[in-house]
Amino acid sequence: MPGIDESLLQAMRLPGARGAAVVDWISGLALGAVGDAPGGDLEAAAAETAELARLATESGVLAPAGDDAGGASGKEPPVQDLIITNSDSYHLLRFVTTTFDSTVFLHLWLDRGEGNLALARIRLAEMADRLVLG
Amino acid sequence: MITPTRTARTDEPASALLGTLAAQGASGALSTEAGIVYLAAGHVVHVESALTPDIGDLLTHSGALAPDGWWEAIDQAGRRCRVGRQLVDSGHLAVGALELCHLGALFDAAYFVLAHDGPALRFRPGAAHWLGAVRAVPVDTVLRESRRRRELLHRIWPEPAIDLAPLARVPDADPADLPHRRSRTLAQVDGVRTAAQIATVLACRTFHTLVELRRLAAAGLVVPKVPAPAPGSAPAPAPAPAHVSAEPGPAPRPTAPDEPDTALLRRLLHALEAL
Incomplete structure (x- = not known):
């Protein structure tokens, strides 16, 4: 059963992984991190990606159009992933669903040449589930 | 639990004393008026405050964990200070869920204990928290995050x-x-x-x-809300809502599900422990 560190180390085994972190999108705190931090500053990277994640999850425009926004329990985040690409890397943010109050996402930073975005997205979603469900 | 040793009271700010204790690799519980910081080998392992729900409140009131499961873990492992481990071993909670909830509660309480940095009241060497080791955080990280949170609120x-x-x-x-x-x-x-x-x-x-x-x-x-203008003009404020239940320490299981004010009781507990 993986804890935070084990989950992040698993994410780092994906092809092209440069860095991975678990970040609280309300406080902007990184609860755990491995590998390199984008921009070289973990705290700044966490705070900035958290702000982006917060705007996405609070956006009515980006939420599902159906009536079940928030899922049956009301605890599913309205947005599942954020994907940002640039000329040399991918940033993949995956919201973690918990029954208790947690407001966190996984952030995986991938090298563009070596990374496989589609595979990483599937794996990161599985890791987010296993992190809280075991 | 380890028997607390008396130490002299101090007027030093809690943050300064925490820095010293971290440098010494100390283990024990540091009380302030706002709560208690638990250290193990110079790292913060838990923080409690009367102003924040503790990990038991967060888990049981949200429905993530049935109250029976929580109290079972307290009964079986509270005295050994291994409640966190017990929740995982008994299959009630995944390791990652425990860590996320624990860190959430730790930094939440730390903000209220440290952001305004009142004086440290007392340090009890060797005192351990009943939750046990889940994830230890460097003192510097906790202090920096508490300051950052205060600034974040101010910016909003x-x-x-x-x-x-x-x-x-x-x-x-x-x-x-x-x-x-x-x-x-x-x-x-x-x-x-x-x-x-x-x-x-x-x-x-x-x-x-x-x-x-x-x-x-x-x-x-x-x-x-501004303070009530004149006595008699408005009814007294109602007590805290009755949703507040189970005091989450390794205390006896509460008989009534609706305690009047968990925060007040916890503040009393902290005051007693600080004596």
Whole structure:
């Protein structure tokens, strides 16, 4: 059963992984991190990606159009992933669903040449589930 | 639990003393008026505050863990200070879920204990928390994060009265299209409850509730309530809502599910422990 560190180390085994972190999108705190931090500053990277994640999850425009926004329990985040690409890397943010109050996402930073975005997205979603469900 | 050793009271700010204790690799419990910081080998392993829901509140009030499962773990492992491990070993909680909830509660309480940095009242060497080791955090990280959180709240809306006063809605303000967390926070603003009480009702961390409340204040939807003008003109404020249940220490299982005010009881407990 993986804890935070084990989950992040698993994410780092994906092809092209440069860095991975678990970040609280309300406080902007990184609860755990491995590998390199984008921009070289973990705290700044966490705070900035958290702000982006917060705007996405609070956006009515980006939420599902159906009536079940928030899922049956009301605890599913309205947005599942954020994907940002640039000329040399991918940033993949995956919201973690918990029954208790947690407001966190996984952030995986991938090298563009070596990374496989589609595979990483599937794996990161599985890791987010296993992190809280075991 | 290890028998506490008496130490002299000190007027040193809690943050300064924590720095010293970290450098010494100390283990024990540091009390301030706002709560208790638990150290193991110079790292912060847990923090409790009367103003924040603790990990038991967060897990059981949210429905993530049945109260029976929680109390079973307390009964079986509370005395050995291994409740966290017990929750995982008994299959009630995944390791990652425990770590996320624990860190959430730790940094939440630390903000209230350290952001305003009152004097340290007492350090009890060797005193351990009943939750046991889950994830240890460097003292520096906790201090820096508490300061950062204070600045974050200030940037959202620079009115600290929101944090402690009973809160009221602004009449006739239009709360259309609020994000889910903000609208459910606003729904609990009733002119009586404080941020900490709203957090308890929602099984939500208090700092995270404060962020929503300061955003609501910035949007002109919520104001801190001014003290009642004259005695007799208004009814006394109602006690905290009855949703507040189980005091989450390794204390006896409560017989009544609706304690009047968990925060008050916990503050009393902290005051007694600080003696």
